[in-house]
Amino acid sequence: MAPLDTATQVPLAGMGLEALMPRLEGLPPADAIGLYRAWLTANPASPQRFAAWFNLGVQLGAGGDRQGAMIAYRQALAMKPDLHQAAVNLGLALEAEGRQEEALATWEAALQPVEARLPLLNHRGRLFENQKRYAEAEATLRQSLQLDPQQPDVVQHWSHLRQKGCMWPLDGGGLPGLDAETLALMGGPLGALALTDDPALQTRIGAAWIARKVPAAPERLAPPQGYAHDRIRVGYLSSDFCRHAMGTLIVELLERHDRSRFEVFGYCTTEEDGSELRARILAAFDHHVPVRQLTDEQLARRIRADEIDILVDLNGLTRGARLGALRWKPAPVQATYLGYVGPVPLPELDWMICDRDVVPEAEDDGYAPRPLPLDGLYQANDGQPPALPVVTRASEGLPEDAFVLCCFNNFYKITPTVFGAWMRIMARAPRSVLWLTEDNATGIANLRRAAQAAGVDPARILFATRCDPARYRARLGLADLFLDTTPYNAGTVASDALRMGLPIVTLAGRAFAARMATALLRAIGLPGNSATSVDEYVEIACAHALDPAHHARVKTALAGDAWARTVGDAAGFARRIEAAYERIRLRP
Incomplete structure (x- = not known):
């Protein structure tokens, strides 16, 4: 007796795969997997078996059966060696298993038409970059861009790879199909800070990246007139409340905020690192709000529910940023500070916190959002004396007399x-x-x-x-x-x-x-x-x-207390940034 489709009690033998597909709609994953297996058993000679094996691999992978998915993708490739989609997915599964070299070999060996080479090259380049094999990553992504130069994300990685690997000239002699301006605009905001000294060009590069990556939200949540709180509610948003440079700089400011005038919220998207610095940062908040698992809309609505007066984004255009949440305008005043030292041209941001040394008044027009100069040094610092180990030139491999x-x-x-x-x-x-x-x-x-x-x-x-x-x-x-x-x-x-x-x-x-x-x-x-x-x-x-x-x-x-009474004066810095907050706070 021919195997039956258990959902419909229809024989599967001789059924084309296209006729099977409607029966899969709405099925739980386990039932869909069973139906694909039954179809494969019932149709041992079908020329469509490669597609069924591929689809089965997708279902198994989505269900967490990575080993089963890899077997299915290998079956699909055995029947159709140029099924590049199966090679891509098999490589991703191998990478997830920690078998990176096998993943690279799979993508290298895959047969594919020219138009399908891009994902294979891009995945190889990405994995080489993760392994810090920058020369191989750069060469691989260059091949991809030679096939199709209109790939902004690939251009961004390729350009930054050349910077990280000190591959000079940085433009690599150029790329066919991309003039110098277009290449710069696709280069990405972090690389732009090390590429150009022109604030206006940095703003254009950031705006191009935002246009590609961060669509506008359907509404703005905060009341434009602000709130009438007795204490100013300041929310700090970051993925770096941990042993990170930003965390090192910001911690004592959080501790020193005047609680008679300010209420401090920490919207934390940071992975736990168990560090003493992280514990100190979290203890400094009046309200520690873990939001890592929230969507951008959920995060924005949580900030709106807390009626934050001033939201300070500490990521800017760096890894971990939640710019999508900022686009909902969850606070009536939104500022960017410290995490990214350049323009963040997001329309929903109102201010970029700086000072008149880093942003002279004559350069204001090149920046977005508006510069908010502090009265004194822009940079927060932790003035607490660090505990340092004893090191010597000998222990660090340095010549004594150099x-x-x-x-x-x-x-x-x-x-x-x-x-x-x-x-x-x-x-x-x-x-x-x-x-x-x-x-x-x-x-x-x-x-x-x-x-x-x-x-x-x-x-x-x-x-x-x-x-x-x-x-x-x-x-x-x-x-x-x-x-x-x-x-x-x-x-x-x-x-x-x-x-x-x-x-x-x-x-x-x-x-x-x-x-x-x-x-x-x-x-x-x-x-x-x-x-x-x-x-x-x-x-x-x-x-x-x-x-x-x-x-x-x-x-x-520089000896003695020179640093502590100037750069490291955390108490003085807290008063200066609080004065700026009071200037920009909105209230009805």
């Missing part, structure tokens, strides 16, 4: 211009070594090649392994001079360097990101270490490296 130039910024901030300046400094200071973070193998190899080409022995570039925050800060105290990057300066790292008594040399540009270290140096009383040209940057650094008396005078200026 003048140690260091930069612990991520590699994507290092540009050819900056690196060229570093090589000029090292050529003039033969006792110097350059100490960088061990970011990725591709970047290390490319920097060593660039040093060799500049006539500097690559062995003079040393790389510090990744470590915990306490050891990282202690290491800064071993160096002699911090060489900043531009147009994307150090932010948290620059503050940490100054705190450890390490002088900084920076190059001030036009954009917020290019002026962070300048703001810190002015706050602590060392404006002379901020250059306005590459040549001046080199001269200031060489004065430190070659004139011990000058270097000692600058070090003395």
Whole structure:
């Protein structure tokens, strides 16, 4: 007797797959899986079996049976080797199992028509990037873009890969079908901070990204006139309430808010990391509101229900941002602060918190939303003294008698211009070594090649392994001079360097990101270490490296409580940002 469709009691033998599909609509997953299996048993010679195996794989994967799904996809590929969709899904299942090399091999071996190569190439590129195999990722995504250059997400990853891997020139000689402006606009907002010093162009890049990624909400929730609360309700929204640079900076502000005038809400989308810093952050909120599992609309409605007066987004255009929630306008006043040091041109944002060093008044028109300058340094800091381990130059692999130039910024901030300046400094200071973070193998190899080409022995570039925050800060105290990057300066790292008594040399540009270290140096009383040209940057650094008396005078200026009473004055900062909140708060 031929197998029956148990839902309809109709024989399955000889039934075409297209006739089976309507019977699957509305079935529970387990019943759909059973029906596909029954059909495959009843139709051993059907030319459509490959499609049934593929559909069965999709159902099994959706139901959590990853092993069964992989078997089904392999069956489909055995019958139809050019079924690239099965190869994509099989590779994703292998990747989810931790079998990354098998996933890459599956996508590499897949047969497919030209128009279907894109997903296979893009998945390979994505996985190579996750593995920090940046050279292979870049080459793979370049192949994809050569097939179809109109892939903004792929362009964004390809461009940032070249930055992270120090693959110069950064535009790779260009891509057919993309002019320089279009390439920049597709490059993504984080990469833009290290690519251009033009705030208006950064705003256009951010706006293009938002247009692709964050559609407008159907309504705005907050009353435009605001609320009549006795205490201002400030809500902080972040995915980084943990052992993260933003969390390190913001924690004491949260603790020091004047509770007679402010009520502090923390909308937390952060994964639990069990750190002491996270525990301290959560304890500082009057209301800790875990919202990670909420949709954007649910998150927005929760904020509206809490009648938040001022919502401060601490992500901006970085990973973990919940811009979709902001588009519902859940608070009458919404500001962006600290997490992204550039324009966030979301129409529902009202303010970008800054200061007049990072955003001079003449540059206001280049930014969206409107700059909200504080009276003094823009950057919050935790003034509590950190517990640091004992480190020595010997323990960190540094030569005892060298003048140690260091930069612990991520590699994507290092540009050819900056690196060229570093090589000029090292050529003039033969006792110097350059100490960088061990970011990725591709970047290390490319920097060593660039040093060799500049006539500097690559062995003079040393790389510090990744470590915990306490050891990282202690290491800064071993160096002699911090060489900043531009147009994307150090932010948290620059503050940490100054705190450890390490002088900084920076190059001030036009954009917020290019002026962070300048703001810190002015706050602590060392404006002379901020250059306005590459040549001046080199001269200031060489004065430190070659004139011990000058270097000692600058070090003395950073000694004692210099940082604590300026950059690290958390109590003073809290009063200044609260004054700004009071200026922008709306009430009926």
